[in-house]
Amino acid sequence: MSEMVSISTLDGENSFNAYVARPQGTPRAAIVVIQEIFGVNAGIRRKCDKLAEDGYLAVAPDLFWQFEDGIELDPDIEAEMGKALDLFGKFDQDQGVRDIEAAIKYARSQGCAKVGAVGYCLGGRLAYMTAARTDSDASVGYYAVGIDNLLREKHAIANPLMLHIPTEDGFVDKATQKAMHDGLGDHPKVKLHDYEGLDHGFATEFGKRRSEEAAQLADSRTSAFFAEHLG
Template structure:
C-alpha cells in the first residue's frame, strides 16, 4: 500500500491518493470515490479489496481544497456534523475535475493496462454517475448515490457503462427520487440498476451502522463481474 500525489488541473495545488496494488499485472485501475467521511479506514479497506480482486485501486482525497486528509467514521454526532459541513462546502464540479486527473494518473500507473473505471459510495456514488456522464472512464459503479434524481436528464444519455446499487429504504434518497432515477436510467442500455430490498443507506460499509452482509455480498459480486468485464 502506498500514496501518490496528483496535480490539480486548474493549477491550484496537489492532493494525495491512497493506492493498493494487485498481485498480478498488467491490470485495470479503479478510482475509488470517497463517502462524505473522507479517505477513511473504510475507503482504504475498499481500495485494498479492489486490489485483492486483481485491479489497481486508487482513492483520491476529494476534500483537500477544504481540509486535507479528512478521515471520519459514522460513530459520533460530531463526525456526522463535520462530514455534512464538508459536503455542503464541497465543489462537485472541482471534484469531477480532480477525479478526471486521478483517472488520467491511474491509466499511467506502473503495472496498469491503460483501462480505468470508478466506483463510488454515497457522495462518491453521485460522483461516479457524474463521471459516467462527463468523463471517458471505461466503466463506473455507484453505490447508494445521493442526489441522483437531479441528474435524471443526463442519465438518459450516459455513454459509458454505469452500474447502480440502490438501497430500497435509503434514508437519504426517498422512494420518489429512486423512481425518478430508475425511470430515467433503465431505458439506457449503458445503465444497469439494482434495488436492494429492506436495506438502508451504506449497506455495504463493513463497519457501518447499516451494514447488511447479504445485500453487500450480492452487490459486491455484481460489481466484481462488472469491473472484470470492462477493465480486464
C-alpha cells in the same frame, strides 16, 4: 502494497493526495475509488485493498483537500457525522469530478489502459457524474444521492454504469428512486439494482450500517461488472 501519492489537479495549479493500493504483478486494470462524505477513511482504504487483492490498481483521491488534507470521519460518531454533512453541503462537486478525472489520468499513466470508478454515498453521485463527464470505462455507484437532479446529463453516459439502490435509503426518498428508474431504466448503458428493505450505507466495510448479505450480493455484482468491462 499501498502508499500515498500526490496527483496534480487538471489545471496544474494544485495537487492532492491519493491512497493507492497495488496488486502483485501487472494490474488487470485500474479503479478509482470515490469516497463517502467521511473522507478517505479506513473503510475506503479497505475497499482499495480488496480491489488490489482482486488484481486491480486502486486509487482513492482525497477529494476533501478542498478543505484540508487527510479528513477522516466515522459515521457512527454523532459529532463526526454532523461534520461530514456540513462538508457535503460546502463541497464543490464539479471540482470533485475534475479531481476524479485527474485520478483517472494518473491511473492511465501507471500503465492501465482501462480505468473504472466506484463510489459510495456522495461518491455514488460522483460516480454517476464521472460516467457522464469523463472517459471512465465503467462506473458503479452505491446508494448515490440526488441523481434525480442529474438526469439531464444521462445522454452523455457513453460507457457502462451500474447503480445499487437500497429501497429504504434515508437520504434517497421514494420519489427520487422512482425518478432514477423512470429516467434511467431504459438507458442502454445503465443497469439498476434494487435492494429491498435496505438503508443507506449497507455495503460499508466497517460499522453499524453494514448488511453482510446485501453487501456481498452488491459487491459480487460489481466484481462481475468490472470483470466484464475492464478485464
